[in-house]
Amino acid sequence: MPTEHLFIDAALAASDMARRIAVVLGDAIETRGVATIALSGGRSPRPVLEALSQAELDWEKVIVTLVDERWVAPDHADSNERLIRETLLQGKAAKARFVGMKNDAADAYAGQAECEAAFSRLPWPLDIVLLGMGEDGHTASLFPQGDELADGLSTSALTLAATPPAAPHQRMSMTAKAILSSRHIFLQIGGPAKKSVYDRALAGGPVEELPIRLALNQNAVSVEAWISE
Numbered sequence: 312m313p314t315e316h317l318f319i320d321a322a323l324a325a326s327d328m329a330r331r332i333a334v335v336l337g338d339a340i341e342t343r344g345v346a347t348i349a350l351s352g353g354r355s356p357r358p359v360l361e362a363l364s365q366a367e368l369d370w371e372k373v374i375v376t377l378v379d380e381r382w383v384a385p386d387h388a389d390s391n392e393r394l395i396r397e398t399l400l401q402g403k404a405a406k407a408r409f410v411g412m413k414n415d416a417a418d419a420y421a422g423q424a425e426c427e428a429a430f431s432r433l434p435w436p437l438d439i440v441l442l443g444m445g446e447d448g449h450t451a452s453l454f455p456q457g458d459e460l461a462d463g464l465s466t467s468a469l470t471l472a473a474t475p476p477a478a479p480h481q482r483m484s485m486t487a488k489a490i491l492s493s494r495h496i497f498l499q500i501g502g503p504a505k506k507s508v509y510d511r512a513l514a515g516g517p518v519e520e521l522p523i524r525l526a527l528n529q530n531a532v533s534v535e536a537w538i539s540e
């Protein structure tokens with residue numbers, strides 16, 4: 312059962328999440344000399360990343376990577392790398408080391424081996440994996456009805472190329488194994504539609520139906536959910 316942080320206002324939830332992230336990253340730097348965080352894309356993280364960018368941290372000791380990526384150029388409007396560079400990696404936080412997913416391969420499937428090699432060099436377990444969730448219960452790029460979902464839930468690999476059933480662009484995604492190889496999972500749930508999917512996911516059932524369950528139906532990794540109305 313996740314630790315839940317409930318907020319009426321999404322902006323307050325975002326700043327509280329950013330504050331908590333900064334505390335965990337600071338503790339990691341103090342304890343191990345390095346902190347690693349994997350970030351999701353989409354719309355929800357933007358206010359969290361803008362707030363986190365202002366945190367007083369030894370940013371040069373922070374490694375920032377992605378939970379998933381759309382297979383588009385890093386300057387494309389839909390690029391998660393672009394989102395991270397525009398919001399988090401500014402000012403003091405620009406000193407952080409960024410490890411992206413997109414490489415020069417023509418498509419995600421051809422690019423997976425190079426991405427896997429880069430991810431295997433990260434200092435596992437990560438300190439934080441920040442997850443969002445779609446209203447279909449997907450997380451990362453692990454989608455219900457996705458052709459690669461079963462592989463994404465079972466493989467020992469860290470990364471997976473996938474084609475979403477109903478979203479643009481091929482994706483690169485962290486696998487369930489990679490997502491659960493973290494000290495903390497932080498989850499953003501904004502609005503009533505996502506809250507009802509979250510509650511349904513918590514009630515139990517197959518991971519394949521609501522892939523967010525890969526994070527909720529386990530006790531090995533601590534999960535905190537920031538829930539706003």
Ligand SMILES: O=C(O)[C@H](O)[C@@H](O)[C@H](O)[C@H](O)COP(=O)(O)O
Nearest residue numbers: 351352353354355443444445451
């Ligand atoms: O690349 C992505 O799109 C994300 O990683 C994805 O898994 C996201 O977290 C959900 O789709 C929620 O997206 P929103 O925050 O935009 O609702």
